[in-house]
Amino acid sequence: MVSTFPSASADLSRVRQDILSLHPQIIEWRRLIHQKPELGFKEEITSEFISQKLSEWGIEHQTGIAKTGIVATIKGSKSASDRRVLAIRADMDALPIQELNQVSYCSQHDGVMHACGHDGHTAIALGTAKYLQEHRDRFAGTVKFIFQPAEEGPGGAKPMIEAGVLKNPDVDAIIGLHLWNNLPLGTVGVRAGALMAAVESFHCTILGKGGHGAIPHQTVDSVVVAAQVVNALQTIVARNVNPIDSAVVTVGELHAGTKGNVIADTARMSGTVRYFNLELKGFIQQRVEQVIAGICQSQGASYDLEYWGLYPPTINDAEMAELVQSVAAEVVETPLGIVPECQTMGGEDMSYFLQEVPGCYFFLGSANPQKDLAYPHHHPRFDFDETALAMGVEIFVRCVEKYLNS
Known part of the structure; x- marks a missing residue:
């Protein structure tokens, strides 16, 4: 050798x-x-x-x-x-x-x-x-x-x-x-x-009201709510975290619906959060829930959120x-x-x-x-x-x- x-x-x-x-x-x-x-x-x-x-x-x-x-x-x-x-x-x-x-x-x-x-x-x-x-x-x-x-x-x-x-x-x-x-x-x-980085994870279920895809006014579309949540979560890093600090909020899973003409009553998503700065501990978790709660309230939906830390x-x-x-x-x-x-x-x-x-x-x-x-x-x-x-x-x-x- x-x-x-x-x-x-x-x-x-x-x-x-x-x-x-x-x-x-x-x-x-x-x-x-x-x-x-x-x-x-x-x-x-x-x-x-x-x-x-x-x-x-x-x-x-x-x-x-x-x-x-x-x-x-x-x-x-x-x-x-x-x-x-x-x-x-x-x-x-x-x-x-x-x-x-x-x-x-x-x-x-x-x-x-x-x-x-x-x-x-x-x-x-x-x-x-x-x-x-x-x-x-x-x-x-x-x-x-x-x-x-x-x-x-x-x-x-x-x-x-x-x-x-x-x-x-x-x-x-x-x-x-x-x-x-x-x-x-x-x-x-x-x-x-x-x-x-620190590693944190979350699961969230958006609770809407299902119905016919052709009669959306009778429903609360969990897919539409979830889509807004996924987009809005990206603003946490873009607008709430100091740009000098590195952080990531990623939604890696999104599951909803069973058929193209059926509005789903629930949508489930899972994601990961990463950061280096210890001062961000608790802050991103708080903002994740605030974003989800605000969008759900505006759309007439509710949610169930689990959030936990893995490693510092x-x-x-x-x-x-x-x-x-x-x-x-x-x-x-x-x-x-x-x-x-x-x-x-x-x-x-x-x-x-x-x-x-x-x-x-x-x-x-x-x-x-x-x-x-x-x-x-x-x-x-x-x-x-x-x-x-x-x-x-x-x-x-x-x-x-x-x-x-x-």
Whole structure:
């Protein structure tokens, strides 16, 4: 296997060569996990595989946290006046997607697929754990590995926090990564502040009065009301949110009617709301209901609205983002290298960990169009360049050494 890593100092070269020798095993673990994808809170095969590996390497760990989660702890033997605790988080759930890739490690579970890179996240965390266990003399303090279920929903971070994974020993800081096919291999997207958006959802049923399509004056047309609501909801971002702030209100579902000459008495819609600025929490929800209520009142209809929050924004601590950026710059030295303004309206429940302790979540570029490895996340042909796995391990290892030995 040919390395795409740049040259490095003597110390970096030593770490890199050790990780490169481990790289084939990391690829093997990733492919085994990819073949056995499991949905949120059902990651029993994956959890058992992780536990077997940790036991094989003599790493202390607990299983069954938030159903299928695992927490492992490795203590460094290097002396230091301040022995801190750094956590590394990896999600391990898959998606309800039928894989279309023609590869030897294709999903063996019909209708379920690792289409977002979580198999790679888990393999990177395992590779980091194995390396650190074998080189405990190179770092002080403690590293806590959090293998988390159900990131894709309904969310495993919050129940793991409630189960105490940030305690005993208390975590001082946390890092995590997301393999990212929106960036090319050899790049890292990292920034202080908001990296990913808050995620909120709503269902709304417009309650009108059905009737004959040729006699509309006897009805309250739920389709007409719903159409006005969909258009008006767009004004929330266009006219109520500061244009300096990014936000999205999307109606992704609209269902009504059974026949062309029948006016429907109900119309049902569902949508998603995204934003970065924490000050918008509650505001968009309030405006969504005000818009729906006003239009329904003007048209003689009523409504039933359900609105709930999923994940808060993923907000990185400035000092931890600086740590990751400084380490990543030593690992990826391509013309693009570090992409500091990388953001997405996608959401992540890593945000809950970052609300509890300082930390940094970052994107590790994994796309390689030359190998036809550039399909977007959640696509049935999603896959990534596995060279990124060793890069991820090296960034984690270097972060551990730099943070705990400082």
